Amino acid sequence: MFNEDRPSSSLPDVASLPHASGSGVLDWVGMDGMEMPVQFDAGDGQVRQTSARVGAFVNLAKEGARGIHMSRLYLLVDEALSAGPVDEAMLRKLLESFLASHEGLSDAARVVIHFEQLIRRRALRSDNSGWRAYPVRLEAVLADGKFSMEIGTDVVYSSTCPASAALSRQMIQQRFAEDFKPGQPLEHEVILRWLGTEKGIVATPHAQRSTAKLCIRPAAANAPKLLAIIDAVEASLGTAVQTAVKREDEQAFALANGANLMFCEDAARRVQQTLDAMPGIADFHVRIAHHESLHPHDAVAYAGKGLT
Incomplete structure (x- = not known):
């Protein structure tokens, strides 16, 4: 008779058995797209909870080992994300737990978290405000005892040619x-x-919704919060998309577009100079895309801090 209360130690573990697939180390093994809750403070003092997709990985450094313990990664992620807000210290502790749970198998760990952060934004002129959902991507790696982290988001704005x-x-x-x-x-x-x-x-210039895709590597100390980065980039572009608007807000937006004519190259340089001047950023990469109303394709520019 099948015994549902049988301890897991008595169940077969195929991953630990010899296999015929050959030996060799693997860069990353794990799970991607795990559905999890996440808590995050973008920098406005408001810890918001939302749903996230999480990838959890370790390398497979042991020759001849067939696989890793994926259930351990899942449970560790579940425990960590349920305990409190995501920050650098929590991610480092989570990766250390990945390696502790795979001692003898792995010496590097990686986690990637995707979610959307709601941030309330004020109108340009009126007393109204509304919500903007900014996509957030957190990636952290612990390898050779060194921890690194990147945070990414998109800033959407209007560009007039x-x-x-x-x-x-x-x-x-x-x-x-x-x-x-x-x-x-x-x-x-x-x-x-x-x-x-x-x-x-009689004629109006073409304008379009545009996207600045940011990837930031914070410095070890004095790293800016996500909201500070978003605020600085939106201010440099001058034409961030709006939420709740009245006619006075729409007129102010039209005025801002007229005062901020820009090619994608101009936008890339603005964002590059802004991030370069911000303390607490070790490196960054920016992809600017103007989703043109004149063409069926995008105008694109890339910029960075100049580091590898």
Whole structure:
């Protein structure tokens, strides 16, 4: 008769048996996409809980070992993420527990956590505010006794093409020249009314939603919080997407777009200079993508701190 209360030590462990697949070490073995809760403080003092997808891995350094103990990784991740907010100290402790549970098999450990962090953002002019969900990617590695961590997110903003803006201004000049002939007296009120019609804005530059994908490696000390990084990057771009808006907010956004004409190269340099000037960042990589309304493809630029 099958005994459901039988101790696990009496159950067969195929992974520990000799195998015919040959020997060799493996870089990473584990599980990816585990469904877990995660608690995180982006830097606003609010610890928020949301759902996450987690990858947990160790290397397989022992020659001839067939596999690792995946259930141990799962239980350790479950315990750690249920205990409190994710931070650098917690991730390091979690990776140390991975290695302790695989003593003799592994000497390197890695964890990757994907989730979305809700952050409340104020409107540009009105008293309204709304929620933005920023994707967050945390990756930590412990190898050869050295701990490293990276944090990634996306900043979404609007980009207005400088070339298209120049072409639009030229078309407006041409329409003005057609409607107001040389030598014709120019009356202030007439011109003011003309500017308020569709003739006064006969052409508009193309603009598009754009994405700055950030990957940050914090320094050992004085590392900035995620919210500080997001705030600095959004300020450098000047046209972060909005949440709740009234007409005064939309007008302020249009004004910001007109004052922040940029190619993807311009945006990449702005973000690069901003992150380069922030203390507590050891390295970073940035991918800028302008999802163009003119083309069916993206305009893309990459930038970094210049380190490997």
